[in-house]
Amino acid sequence: MSTDLFSPVTIGDIKLTNRMVMAPLTRNRADEHNAPHDINVTYYQQRATAGLIITEASQVSPEGVGYPGTPGIYSDEQVAGWKKITDVVHAEGGHIFIQLWFCGRVSHPDLLPDNQTPVAPTAIQPAGETVTFEGMKAFVTPRALEINEIPGIVAQYKHAAERAKQAGFDGIEVHAANGYLIDQFLRDGTNQRTDQYGGSVENRMRLLNEVLDAVTEVWPGNRIGVRLSPENSFNDMSDSDPSEHFGYFVSQLNVRNLAYLHILERDMMSKSVNVDYRDLRNRYNGLYMANSGYDKTRANTSLGNGDSDLVAFGVPFLANPDLVYRYQQDLVLNDADSDTFYGGTEHGYTDYPFFEKAVT
Ligand code: PHB
Numbered sequence: 001m002s003t004d005l006f007s008p009v010t011i012g013d014i015k016l017t018n019r020m021v022m023a024p025l026t027r028n029r030a031d032e033h034n035a036p037h038d039i040n041v042t043y044y045q046q047r048a049t050a051g052l053i054i055t056e057a058s059q060v061s062p063e064g065v066g067y068p069g070t071p072g073i074y075s076d077e078q079v080a081g082w083k084k085i086t087d088v089v090h091a092e093g094g095h096i097f098i099q100l101w102f103c104g105r106v107s108h109p110d111l112l113p114d115n116q117t118p119v120a121p122t123a124i125q126p127a128g129e130t131v132t133f134e135g136m137k138a139f140v141t142p143r144a145l146e147i148n149e150i151p152g153i154v155a156q157y158k159h160a161a162e163r164a165k166q167a168g169f170d171g172i173e174v175h176a177a178n179g180y181l182i183d184q185f186l187r188d189g190t191n192q193r194t195d196q197y198g199g200s201v202e203n204r205m206r207l208l209n210e211v212l213d214a215v216t217e218v219w220p221g222n223r224i225g226v227r228l229s230p231e232n233s234f235n236d237m238s239d240s241d242p243s244e245h246f247g248y249f250v251s252q253l254n255v256r257n258l259a260y261l262h263i264l265e266r267d268m269m270s271k272s273v274n275v276d277y278r279d280l281r282n283r284y285n286g287l288y289m290a291n292s293g294y295d296k297t298r299a300n301t302s303l304g305n306g307d308s309d310l311v312a313f314g315v316p317f318l319a320n321p322d323l324v325y326r327y328q329q330d331l332v333l334n335d336a337d338s339d340t341f342y343g344g345t346e347h348g349y350t351d352y353p354f355f356e357k358a359v360t
Contacts, residue, residue, distance in 0.1 A: 002304045005296065006328060009051070009309060011259045011287060012222025014095055014170055016051035016310075019303060020324050023291055023312035024054045024099040024173070024227075028069035028343040034059070036071050036081035042350045044085045046321035048094035054173050054225070054262070054312065055085075057101035057180075060160035062113045066103025066180070068133050069343055073098055073160045079167045086168035097171040097225060097259070098164045100157055100215075104181030105142035105190070106235050108132050118142045119149070120184050121191040121198060126236040131342075139236075147195050150207065153181070158214040171223035171259055174211055178227075178264070179235025182208050186228075186249060189238030201248040208249070212256060221257040225289070229264035230275050243275050247283055254285045260310060265292040278307055296327045322354045331355050 006018050031037045047053060059065050059072045072078045082098065089096045105120035110132040112118065120142035129136040145153070157174070164172050176182040184190040185207040191198050197206050208226075215224055230239070230246035239245055253261060261284050265277045271293070281288045290299075290308035299311040317323050319336035326333055340348020 004300045018051040019310045021312040022050040022053040022317040023314035030071040034072040035077040041084045045088040048089045048092035049324040053096040055098045057099045061156040064102035066107040082167035095170045098169045099173040101175045102181040154210045157211045161215040161218040173225040177229035179237040187239040225259045227262040234268045251283045260287040260289045262289040
């Protein structure tokens, strides 16, 4: 029988019952201390039949924040909140990794301690506006990190990795995608440094490598995933040669025996695809997780062809807590309500019906 969404897979020593991954989804419903609370517990518990849940992006420190209402993984309160989530997911037989996040220039002084200026590899202002507590405001020009500040950023990832362990997670995903700090270093549109963190691909990858070295002191490689988005222009990102540069980054990750490599396989904004992801996948020796608007049919084709080992679903999981069951039984899906994606209450969060409930 060929591999499909419902065939089990082993990540290191973790046995997943299926290959359906709940993609990281920002929902902006943490409490006023950026800690997960009861509605978040319910939300993740409802989706625990996913083979693996990757949590919404969670900042590694107060300096890493980029949006209102996103959870962190640095304080005692946050660890306690996440522990309730990992406990219920495990009680349901599921597995859960937390995505570690530092937003860098995709932030605003209104959101940062002492109204500090967001940091980035280079002082390049992103085009557009960002969300603050007072509504949308223009991005500011970030401050370029001094080279002697970088160890402090790496230490924040290590601390968050330790906190993730205390919170009972099965592993961590280092968010190196979508225009946040590590991605700002990886891509040459945002990294114009002339020191050892800029210029060559080797230099641009240095921050990611240092973060991975640091978190590997806390977790074995096979409990660490990495997410990349070679051609995503979201957050005003660009790169002069994504195929070439990400081909290098991916091949460098091989030595680490990671849990998986998670790739956003398109531009989120235009939905266009200009990178050969099969080539990228072939350069990588470990488990490859594909993500980009897959449905059941496309996912099974990809898995069956060996183009991926796991497939992450975002919006379908958001709107269908029992997505695994619905795909198994070929049932109709709930529609997602985009008005309630970011922020708000239980509505559009924990009140999407399960199939059984929808027909009674
Ligand atoms: C978002 O808040 O829109 C967001 C957050 C993290 C991502 C992508 C999008 O990786």
